[in-house]
Amino acid sequence: MANPEEEIIAIMKKAGIDLAVTLPCDRIKNLLPLVSENFSEIRLTREENGVGICAGAYLAGGKPMMLIQSTGLGNMINALESLNVICKIPLPVLASWRGVYGEGIEAQVPLGVHLPSILKGAGLEYTIIEDAENISLLEKVIRDAFENLRPHIALVSPKVWEASECCAWEISGMPKKPEVMERTCRFNLTVENLRPLMLRDDAICAVASQLDDEITVTNLGVPCKELYACKDRDLNFYMFGSMGLVSSIGLGLALRTERTVVVFDGDGSLLMNPNALLEIGKEAPKNLMIIGLDNGAYGSTGSQETCALRYIDLEILANACGIQNTAKVNSKEGLIEAFKKFRDMQELSFIHVILKPGNTKAPNIPLSPEEVTKRFKEALKTEMI
Ligand SMILES: Cc1ncc(C[n+]2csc(CCOP(=O)(O)OP(=O)(O)O)c2C)c(N)n1
Structure with missing residues (x-):
């Protein structure tokens, strides 16, 4: 049987996803290199920005999807409501659901525990994916988002990855890369102060x-x-x-x-x-x-x-x-x-x-x-x- 990471890639491909917008969570670190390999990807600096980027991509005919840690939902809710919900713009989100199962970081707990009721209270569609046997629910999440023109969030439990033998993260060499990369920032920092003249x-x-x-x-x-x-x-x-x-x-x-x-x-x-x-x-x-x-x-x-x-x-x-x-x-x-x-x-x-x-x-x-x-x-x- 395929590893859950590979199953997810297959589901995303079958659904026609053509842009992956990501911000890492440790629990999906083996999934992310496969995403980079298989899809056009934008790496975010803040999850909320992904809501805007994906909306733009969808408006221009694309089929984007976000892959993030569930904590990021905390800074996305206003954007989801005041952009996707009111304009009827679809957005499937795979959120690595922290704070509930096998959590070692206390700071993850309060938001994680309350997320289902927060999402419910906000009227946002979500589906819990409890274990690897239920990965196929992601197919429905993506389909629902695009058919019903709304955000739909898959809260994916860390339990899903427990039996996985996927080692894409180690193979990708991701942890080593930053050490060998040269820095290349170019600046031009001279500006003139101008007086305001018009409205x-x-x-x-x-x-x-x-x-x-x-x-x-x-x-x-x-x-x-x-x-x-x-x-x-x-x-x-x-x-x-x-x-x-x-x-x-x-x-x-x-x-x-x-x-x-x-x-x-x-x-x-x-x-x-x-x-x-x-x-x-x-x-x-x-x-x-x-x-x-x-x-x-x-x-x-x-x-x-x-x-x-x-x-x-x-x-x-x-x-x-x-x-x-x-x-x-x-x-x-x-x-x-x-x-x-x-x-x-x-x-x-x-x-x-x-x-x-x-x-x-x-x-x-x-x-x-x-x-x-x-x-x-x-x-x-x-x-x-
Ligand atoms: C998250 C959030 N906070 C506050 C507001 C209220 N708000 C609407 S427009 C606006 C001002 C925008 O200012 P700016 O980007 O400088 O544009 P300007 O109106 O000056 O052209 C504010 C604070 C909001 N809509 N959303």
Whole structure:
């Protein structure tokens, strides 16, 4: 009989999974090298980002799946609810369920024990896979997620691996690799401070005036309304929640389409989840452009000051995360020039736009999250990698 690890790979392949998004757990350390060998993989720095990346990949026609430790569900719940549930975006998750069976780490226990009731209370679908005999339940988990357009979590007990003879981890040489790898970080850390001259809406409309067949993904709150009012298109994906994940959604999309993906992110959101930029810098898709709309404030909630105003420069942050093509602008002309330059260059880029705080009175978007999702996915169908 095959080892459970191999059975899981076979199930994922049969289900047509084409992207695995992972963050390690010791209990699945023999599964992960097989995942790397058999699937396109993105290695996460935070599980929540995987929710965004997988949503982007799905919207562009992909069949992604996450493989993580169950603790990661603790930082995914808001994203699952305010992105997948409301937009009806499927996501199968294999979660190595810690804290309940044969647990040696006390810190794993409280969340692990309560997870089933937390997931139930949150209305999220889950299936417990107790032992190796029940691995085939994973097939149903994946099918249910894609048929019913919802997240479905497989809580996989450590008992599953007990009799396994799989030694993929040792063979992979994973523990040795970091010692022999050369470090290669390149930085360009000089930036100019610019004065804010325009509003977020001016910046959004300036970029919108240049859009042709690019995809846009826009941060939650007022920026979506401003883009909708300025230039609604089927190729605009508007976010309604999942703060901090707009650039991750852009990454998931960029990896599966040849179109240029233009992300409108915000300073508050980038600073809520700066590590989203790490996965982006590492994957470095050539067709992804992030426009960091920096008004130094949480504009949509009343313009409360963020750290971007005085303490951190977002261009340097992007650069430090491995995004080498960056620019800082404060005028429409400067923004359009940088936009055209990076679009033609076809390299991963980040435009830091210095703005005044302030919202326009753009009305609410008269489309439901589900309508936005359907319309966008349909518009993308014409061209897939
Ligand atoms: C997890 C979470 N915390 C807080 C909020 C409330 N919220 C919605 S939009 C927003 C401000 C976003 O600020 P920024 O990214 O700077 O964009 P801006 O509105 O300034 O363009 C906040 C705090 C939320 N939706 N989700």
